[in-house]
Amino acid sequence: MRVRRDCEFTKRNHVRKEHDESSQVRLAWDLRNGTEAPLQVFGFWVWILVAATQVANPLLQGWVMYVSLTSFLISLMLLLSYLFGFYKKYDSWTVLDSLYHGTTSILYMSAAVLQAHATIISESQDLHNYYINVAASFFAFITALLYILHAFRIYYH
Numbered sequence: 001m002r003v004r005r006d007c008e009f010t011k012r013n014h015v016r017k018e019h020d021e022s023s024q025v026r027l028a029w030d031l032r033n034g035t036e037a038p039l040q041v042f043g044f045w046v047w048i049l050v051a052a053t054q055v056a057n058p059l060l061q062g063w064v065m066y067v068s069l070t071s072f073l074i075s076l077m078l079l080l081s082y083l084f085g086f087y088k089k090y091d092s093w094t095v096l097d098s099l100y101h102g103t104t105s106i107l108y109m110s111a112a113v114l115q116a117h118a119t120i121i122s123e124s125q126d127l128h129n130y131y132i133n134v135a136a137s138f139f140a141f142i143t144a145l146l147y148i149l150h151a152f153r154i155y156y157h
Helices: 002-033 036-052 058-083 093-122 127-156
Strands: none
Touching: 036 058, 036 093, 036 127, 058 093, 058 127, 093 127
16 A cells, blocks of 8 residues: 555656646746747847937936836846746736736837937937937837737737
8 A cells, every 4th residue: 555655656746747847848938939038138228228318308218217117127027936936826927917018018108109209309419319219219119019919928828
């Protein structure tokens, strides 16, 4: 009787270990082919580029800085919690992830539009700041698109 229980325990541990290894492979696949890394990189570039310009319109670019920096930090915390496996403990992880990225995509789209407006205004001023604002606008729209794609991918997955 004792030998049979040990065999069952060993089988369960082996199956559990295979499941953990497959989830780690799936995690690596999701991170490699997903939108997490580009979200971090492009979001980083948005707030770095906006911080590098002479702020002509503090209200417009202040909102862009707030959205981009806050989104960067919260996405980084979600990425780290995903890497540490918190998604395994909670069933509502996909709902939280989808709601966060959906809400952030709306905020980022508004920030991208405001950054584009600030770019148009800065065109008549310093040409160097204009080029930095163009790059910030580009990265802001790309980041907003990535947030939208990530929200839909998580929701429909």
